[in-house]
Amino acid sequence: MERFKAFWENFKQNKAGLVGLFLLMVLVFCALFAPMLAPYDPTLQDAKMRLVVPFFVEGGSGAHWLGTDDLGRDILSRLLYGARISLTIGVVAVGIAVFFGVIFGLVAGYFGGLIDMLTMRFMDLMLSLPSILLIIIVVAILGPSLTNAMLAIGIVGVPGFARIVRASVLAEKQKEYTQASKLNGSSHGRLMFVVILPNCTAPLVVQATMGFAGAVLEAAGLSFLGLGAQPPSPEWGAMLMDALQFITTSPWTLVFPGCMIFLTVMGFNLVGDAIMDALDPKRS
Template sequence: MNTTTSLQVETPGDVADIAEIAVTAPPHGLKEFWGYFSQNRGAVMGLIIVFIIVLAALFADVIAPHSPIEQFREATLVPPVWQTGGSARFLLGTDPVGRDMLSRLIHGARLSLIIGLVSVSLSLILGIVLGLMAGYFRGLIEVAIMRLMDIMLALPSLLLAVAVVAILGPGLINAMYAIAIVMLPHYARQTRAAVIGELAKDYVSASRIAGAGTTRIMFNCVLPNCAAPLIVQATLGFSTAILDAAALGFLGLGAQPPTPEWGSMLASALEFIQSAWWVVTFPGLAILVSVLAFNLMGDGLRDALDPKLKR
C-alpha cells in the first residue's frame, strides 16, 4: 500500500503574511492602557501634578524648610520673597503667628492625601459590599440598601458631613469617617449597576453550571469585571475627599489647629484677606491644583479603561 505524504512549502508571500500578523499582535495590557491614557494631555498633566504632590507628601520632613508648627514671633505676616519686605528665609511668607507658609503647605499635602486615601478606602470597601449584595440578591435586600442610599443622596453632601461630625465630634479622624459616609452611596450604586450588567453575561451562567458558589461568583467572577468604573470613581473620589476635608476644616469641624490642613489654614487667615493676601491665596491654590489634577487624571482613566470611549 502506497502512502503519499504532502509537503506544504511556504512561499515568501506566506512568510510575509505571518510576519505581518506577528507585528500586529495585540500589545501588552499595560502598554495598551498607557497608549490610550497618554492621548489625553490633560490626564498626563494631572498625573504629573499628582506625582509631585505624592513626592512632596512622602518627603515633607526633608523638603520643608521649617517645622509646620514652629512659630517665629519676630516674623509674623512676612510677605513672599519676591514682594517688598519678603525674606529668603520664608519663600512664601508667614502666617499671622509666624509659621512658614511653604512648610505648612507641604505638610498639608501629606494630610490631604491621607484623608483622601482613608476616606476613599472606607467608602469603597463598604460600597462594594453593599452594591454586590444589592445587585446579586435583588428583592428586599436591594430595595432596603438602595432606598437607604437614595436617602443619603437626597441630603447635600456637606450638610450630611457636618451632621455626622456634629454627632461624632470635631476632629480629623471623625472628619474622615464623615467623608467616607458621604461618598458611600456613589460606590454602592456604581457597583450595583455594574453587577447587574455582568450577571446577564454568559460566563456567569457557565460558572453556575460548573458548580461555583455564591461567594466565588460574586468576588472571583463578577467583581473583577466591575473594577474599571470603580477605579475611576475612586480616583475622582480623592478630589471630593480633599474638598470636603477643606470645607470641614474651614468650618472648624475637621483638623484642629495647629495641624497644617489647607481648609483650617484658610479659616485662620480669613480676617487677613486684604492685608496679607498670601495667607489665603496659597492654601486656596493648593486645594484648586490638587483637585483639578485628580479630576483630570480620573477623566483620563475613564477614557482608557472604558472600551466604548477608546478610539
C-alpha cells in the same frame, strides 16, 4: 500587562490627563519627602517673624520663601506637610467609601429582590440629602476632628460606589462566563468576589479617582468651618480659616493654601477624566 500597555497608550494621548498626573506626582513627592523639603517645623511659632511677606515681594525674606502666617509659622513648610494630610484624607475617606460601597452594591445586585430594594432605598435616602449637610451632621454627632471628618466623608461617599457596583453586577451576572461558573457549582461568595467583582473595577477606578478630589475639597471645607482638622494642624482648609482675617492686609496667607487645594482637586479630576476616556470600550 498587555491590557495596561493598551490603557497607557490611550491615557497618554490625553494631554490634560498628563498634566493632572504630573500635578499628582508632585503632590505625592511633597507628601513623602516633606520632612526633608520643609525648611522649618510646620508648627514652630516665631512672633518676631509674624506675617513676613514672600521672597518675590518687595521687602520679602529669603528665609521664608512663601512668607509666614500670623503666628510666624513658615507657610511653605505648612503647605508641604499639608500635602500629607490631604493624601491621608483621600486614601482613608475613599477607602471607607469603596469598601462599604462594594459590599452593599455587590450584595444588592447579586441577590436582587427584597435585599436589593431595601439596600438601594437606603442609599437613595442618603443621596436625597446634600452631601455637605450630611457630612456636617455626622461630624457634629461624632465631634470635630480630622479623623471624624474622614469617617464622615467616607460614609457619605458609600451610595455613589454602591450604585456603580450594583449596576455593573446586574450586567455581569447575566453574562455567559458567570452562568457557566454557576453551573460548575461555584458558591455565592466565589461568584461575587472572584468571578463578578474583578470585572467591575473599571468604573470603580474612575469613581475612586474623582472621589479623591471630592474628599480633599470636603475635608478642606470642614476644616474651614472648624469641624475638621484642629489647630495647629497644617491642613490647607484650616490654614484658609486662620488666614481669612488677613485677606486684605496679608493675602498670601490665603492665596497659597487656596492654590494647593485648587491644584490638587484639578489634578484628580483631570486624571479621572483621562482614565474614563482610556477605559472607554468604544474608544478606537
